[in-house]
Amino acid sequence: MTTIKEISLNSPLRSLSKRVTKTIEALESTGxxxxxxxxxxxxxxxHKVPPIQPISMAKDNTYFRGSGKVASFQSRPNFRxxxxxxxxxxxxxxxxxxxDNQESIQLKWFNCYPSVVQKLQSxxxxxxxxxxxxxxxxLQIVSPETSDIESLDAKNFIIQYPTVAGVSSTNLKKLIDKIPESLWHSADVSIPIPSDLPGLxxxxxxxxxxxxxxxxxEDAKTKARKALAYxxxxxxxxxxxxxxxKLxxxxxISISNQNSKSDLERFSGFFPYELTCDQTSTLETxxxxxQGPGPMMRMVQxxxxxxxxxxAFCSGLKVIQAGHQVALMAPTESLAQQHFKNLLELSKLANFTPALxxxxxxxxxxxxxxxxxxxxxxxxxxxTHSLFQDSVEFKSLGLAIIDEQHKFGVNQRIKLVGKTEGAHCLLMSATPIPRSLSLTQYGDLEISIIKTLPGHRKGFKTKIITPDTYTKFLSFIKTRLSMGEQAYIVVPAIEESEGMDIAxxxxxxxxxxKYFPDHEIQGLHGQLKSDEKQAVLNDFTKGDxxxxxxxxxxxxxxxxxxATVMxxxxxxxxxxxxxxxxxxxVGRGTxxxxxxxxxxxxxxxxxxxxxxVIESTSDGFKIAEEDLRIRGEGDLFGTSQSGSGGFRRVANIGSDYELLELARSNVEELSLKPDFLNLSYVIAMAQNDHVVYTV
Known part of the structure; x- marks a missing residue:
């Protein structure tokens, strides 16, 4: 065990104990x-430890100490x-x-061993x-403390920690209590912080x-939590x-922007529709x-x-024109094949060689x-993922395009871009991302937003169907099928079992x-082999x-x-x-x-x-904000992004949005100073960020 004089905030957990305990090993495994x-x-x-009080003083959601006589005792076996x-x-x-029998309170225990029952019954x-x-x-107390009640008088607080990696609240508290008093009074990091908040x-x-x-x-507790969030x-x-x-x-790889206007006009002429103003402004950016000076790292959402x-295709044409190569990585084979099909048609007009x-x-x-x-x-x-394998070498990769970027980790992005030094990167997100999430998970990227739909697309209408309107819903599908249109029926995944999914x-x-015996109906699921899945998709695309x-x-x-019905x-x-x-x-055509x-x-x-929310609006950004509010940041995309900065334990991008904006503004101002990269805490953060040294 390290002596107190040698211990610092950066000392390993093991310095708090003479031997490596299971508690320390479990905590280390979580980072x-x-x-x-x-x-x-x-x-x-x-909770502050209160004095023993009459039961009449007990109030909901407060920590209470009391005593009294046992009026009744009830024990029921738990057969489960x-x-x-x-x-x-x-x-x-x-x-x-x-x-005086005027007031009463219920004390409850669950899953008690016979020895505990016998002790309390006596x-x-x-x-x-x-x-x-x-x-x-x-009023009730679940699992109250009944032993060593007098010893509470020697305590100031009752503290309950979470269970972390199997480490109980009690064992976690024991380890935290071993931290020397002097470390709790270490000097604060000198950063810009609101004057009404305490230091770290x-x-x-x-x-x-x-x-x-x-x-x-409580007021001081609230300010302390806000300080940590900031x-x-x-x-x-x-x-x-x-x-x-660093980027x-x-x-x-510098690609001249000298003829960008004429290039854009020529590229847009390859498509059977007019580009929207959002598409045009994004391409200009x-x-x-x-052109540089550094490699592009931009997300189009x-x-x-x-x-x-x-x-993405127009951006690729610009890079190919300059003599470099383009790679487009998609998360699924079906999406990759869809892109390749469209790219093949474009290559006949723009005269380049594509491959899958x-x-x-x-x-x-x-x-x-x-x-x-x-x-x-x-x-x-x-x-797909095959593109960033070591066996894939480019003569000169100028642009890596990553579609559905949230389904790839940062390391995968870096590995593909790293195929050629100085290659540019364009990320595409089909899921609109709330501003608060953009500032946190994607704050290291430049972001372009496309909202305007192409003029040839008719969009969609949405309606909730309940049991009393189900028959009308079936009648509507029958009508659309009779008109020669097609429909999707999507069933939810059953996470507990892939077999149940298919069933x-x-x-x-x-x-x-049974509903539509005169029509061709097929099933599609993720457990099909790749060629079987593609065969079904091809048949659907052809109208079979x-x-x-x-x-x-x-x-x-x-x-x-x-396909007009979903x-x-x-x-x-x-x-x-x-x-x-x-x-x-649906609604992707006329x-x-x-x-x-x-x-x-x-x-x-x-x-x-x-x-x-879905029925009333077709604005994906409003829906994304609502989804973030309901489901939380971690579940919005259903996947974790390694290296995206998700280390926050306290801050919430919804309730603490004002603090996020303040922190962003303060850091932006700091970054303008010549010595920004030499500030001690900036150096420390960079050293702990592997992405910094691989972009």
Whole structure:
């Protein structure tokens, strides 16, 4: 064990113990490596220890100490749970009354061993402590403390920590209590912070209740939490700003922007529709980025059907014209094949050589593509994860385009861009991203937004279907199919079992075959082999399949203009952004689209409120904000982005948005100073960010 004089905030957890305990090993496995990391594991609850009071003084949601006589004792066996060696467990309820029987309170324990039952049953009176709850009009305490009640007089606070990686609240508190007092009073980092908020160490002291009871109150607790939220945002913004500066200082493949206007006019002429003003302005910005000084790192985000792919293709044409290669990486083979199909048509007009590279290709197919990329005869390659494999070499990769970028990690992005020094990167997001999330997860990127839909697209209408309108819904589908149009029926994924997924889909498939026996109906799910899946998609695209029953694999990569109906079964099981993406599969051509949210029972009030958001607006950005509010930041995309800065334990981008904006503004002002990269905390953040040294 390290001596107190040698211990610092950066010392490893192991310095707090003479031996490496299971507690330390468990915490280290979650990334809690230092004493400072440990300080960020904050208590769930802190209560001042009150004096023993009459039961009449008990109030809901307060920590209470009392005593009284046992008025009744009730023990019921818990048949659903067993103890060690399958010992029978019991649930207990004791009603405790004041000495004068005027007031009472219920004490409850669950899953008690026989020894505990016997001990409590023998009591005539009892002293207890715990958090008061109101249940069915009665006050109760669940799992109260009943032993060593007198010892509470020697304590100032009752502190409950979360369970972390199997480490109990008690064991976590024991380890935190080993942190020397001197470290809690370490000097604060000198950064710009609102004057009404405490410094970092002061805030940590307060939230861990390392202060006197006289100083501890709710207002100060709120300010301490805000201070930590600000610090998290501040250091996150520092990391993003350092990445940007390092990127701009890197050497880049410079592509002249001299003839950008004429290039843009020529490129747009290859498409059978006029580019929107948003597409044009985004392309002008991209062409400027490609000139340098540093490599471009830009994300184009926009609503479904707004024409992001057209922007990507035009950007690629600009790079190919300058003598370099382009790679477009998609998350699924179906999306990659869709892109390649469109790219193949474009190549006939623009005179370049495209190629497709998929993991399922034969060795001879792969060898042919790899050879063409290395010698430079292939100008534009489309693929999946196979593109960033070590075997893929480019003669001169000028632009890496990553579609559905949230489905790839930062490391994968870096590996593809790193195929050629100075290559540019264009990310595309089909999920509109709220501003607050853009500032945190994507603060190191330049962002362009496309909102305007191309004029030839008719869009879609959305309607919630309940059991009483289900027959009308079927009649509508029958009418559209009779008009020669096509429809999707999407069933939700059942996360517990892939087998149940397929069973659920097959059941829906059989049901719709009975509804529409005169039409061709097929199923599609993620467990099909790649060639089987592609065969179904090809048949649907050609119009050989009238109605496609599918899981959410059709969320991206499907572009069938004749498909006008999207019906989503049990829509309450999807996130709002996923629902919006799915309905974006229809209304992609000159025919209007129709989306039906089919509820097999009357939805709950909360579910109905969510679905009405989808029904009432087609603005993906409004939907994304609402989805963020309901589901939270971590679940918005359903995947975690390594390296995206998600280390926050306190800050919430919704409730703390003002602090986020303040931190961003302060960091932006700081970054203008000549010595920005030499500030001690900036150096520290850069050293802990592997992305900084690989962009």
């Amino acid at each position: 809690v490596a230092s004493i400072f990391d440990l300080m960020w594991l904050l208590p769930l609850r802190v 749970a067993k103890g060690k060696n399958r010992v029978a467990l019991s649930n207990l309820t004791i009603i405790v009354c004041d000495r 009591l005539d009176s009892i002293s207890f402590a715990g958090v008061i709850q109101s249940f069915q009009g009665n 160490m002061e805030a940590l002291r307060f939230l861990h209740a390392k202060v006197s009871p006289e100083k501890w109150h 610090y998290e945002f501040f250091f996150e913004q520092i990391k993003h700003r350092v990445r940007k500066k 701009n200082q890197s050497a880049a 991209i062409f400027s980025d490609l 926009g609503d479904v059907g707004c024409g992001k792919t057209t922007v 590279l998929l993991g399922g290709f034969s060795n001879s197919q792969k060898t042919s593509v790899l050879s063409g990329l290395k010698e430079g005869s292939i100008n534009f390659v489309v693929g 659920n889909l097959n059941e829906t498939l059989l049901r719709f075959k 399949i009238d109605l496609l029953v599918s899981t959410s694999v059709v969320e991206v990569g499907i572009d069938v203009e004749n 019906a989503i079964i049990n829509p309450e099981r999807f996130g709002l952004s996923s629902l919006h993406q799915l309905r974006g599969r 025919k209007p689209g129709f989306c039906f949210l089919v509820c097999d029972k009357i939805p709950s009030v909360d579910s109905l409120e969510r679905l009405r």
